[in-house]
Amino acid sequence: MDITIPLLGLAIIAGAFGAILGVGGGIIIVPGLTLILGVPIHVAIGSSITAVIATSSAATLSYILRGYVNLRLGMLLEVPTVIGAVFGGLLAVALRGEVLQFLFAGILIYASIVMARPAAPGAAVELEPETGGWLTATFREPTTGGEVYYNPRRAGISIITSVAAGAASGLLGVGGGIVKVPLMSAVMAVPVRAAMATSSFMIGLTGAASAFIYYSHGYAPPEIAGPTAIGVLIGARAGSKIFRRLRPRALMLLFVGLLLFSAVRMILEALG
Amino acid sequence: MNVRLHRYVRNGLLAGVAPAFAFLAAGILLRLLRSETPLGHMPLREVFAGLLSADPCAFLSIGMLFLYFAPGLGAIAALVAFILDRDKQGILLTLAVLAIIAISINIRPQ
Secondary structure (H helix, E strand, C coil), X not given: CCCHHHHHHHHHHHHHHHHHHCCCCHHHHHHXXXXXXXCCHHHHHHHHHXXXXXXXXXXXXXXXXXXXXXXHHHHHHHHHHHHHHHHHHHHHHHCCHHHHHHHHHHHHHHHHHHHHCCCCCCCCCCCCCCCCCCCCEEEEXXXXXXXXXXXXXXXXXXXXXXXXXXXXXXXXXXXXXXXXXXXXXXXXXXXXXXXXXXXXXXXXXXXXXHHHHHHHCCCCCHHHHHHHHHHHHHHHHHHHHHCCCCCCHHHHHHHHHHHHHHHHHHHHHHHC | CCHHHHHHHHHHHHHHHHHHHHHHHHHHHHHHHCCCCCCCCCCHHHHHHHHHCCCHHHHHHXXXXXXXXXXXXXXXXXXXXXXXXXXXXXXXXXXXXXXXHHHHHCCCCC
C-alpha cells in the first residue's frame, strides 16, 4: 500500500497537536513514524527535521514583520547552535538505531516533565527604553498595544547551552524550542513572545545544517520527508487557527501520558 | 525594530519557502495520481530530467532542497542588510553561520 496518505494523515495530526500544545512537531512525528508506520528511526529523524524547517519557516514568515524576531540575538545564539547541530547530525548517522531510540526516549521523558509542570510566570519585561546593548530590541505587544523594550542578559551561559540544544536537534530531529524558549525567557530575560519567535527563526537554520547531512546519507527520502513536511505544516496552521486560545490542561496531561507511553515503547523496541 | 533587516530576511526566506511548498505540493499530488512510479533518493542530475517527465520523486526532491536552502537564503538576506547597516558584529556572526551550513552541505557519506 502506498504510504503517502497514511503519512499525510499522521503528519497533519502531529502538526495540529503540536500547535495546540505549543510544542514542535518533532517530538510527535518521530515516535509516530517509527511506532505507527514502522519507519526506521534514522529516516524518521531526517523526515522530522524536514518538517521542522517547514513549520519554523512558515512561523517566521508570519512573525518577522511584527518585529518579534530578534535577529541579532538569533544570529549570536545560532553560531554555537548550528555547530552543535552539525556534530549532532554526524553523530546520528554514525549511531545504531537502537541507541537513537534510547536517546529519543530520554527526550520524550524530558518533554513530558517540562509539559506536565504548571506554566511559570513569564520573565519580567523592561518597559523603559534601554540604551546601548547591541542585542536590545523592541516590539509592539498586541495584547496591550504598548511598546516592549528588552535587553537580553547572560549571553555567555546561553551560548554554551545553545551548543547542547543544537546537538539535540541534529541528533534527534527535534526543533529544540523546548530548550531555547525557556533559555531565552528565563535566563536571558527575553519576553516569551520574542523568545518564541526568535527560536522559530533559529530552528530553521539549525535544521538546515543537519538536514543536508541526513539527505546526503539517504535518511530523508523524498517520498517520506516531503509528505511529512507538508502534512505537519497543514496541521500546524489548522491547529493554531482553530485552537488559538485552547490549551486545556486535561489534553496536555493526556498528551504527556502518550509521550511517556511512546518513550516506554521505544525503549522496549530498542531492547528488541 | 530594524525594518530593512526584517524585510530583507522575510523576502529571502520567502524566496526559498514559496517554491519549496509549490514543488512539494505538486510532488504529493503527482504521487497520489501515479503511485506506480519508483521511489527513493534521487541524484541532482536525475532530478532535473525527472521534472520534465513529471516524476513525483523529482518534484519532492527539488521541493525539499528549496526548503533546506530557505533558512540560508534568509541568512544571506540578513547579511546584505547587516552590510548596508555597516553592522560588523552582525556581518561576522551571519558569515559564521553561513560558513558552517556550507560545510554541512559538503559532508558526504564515507
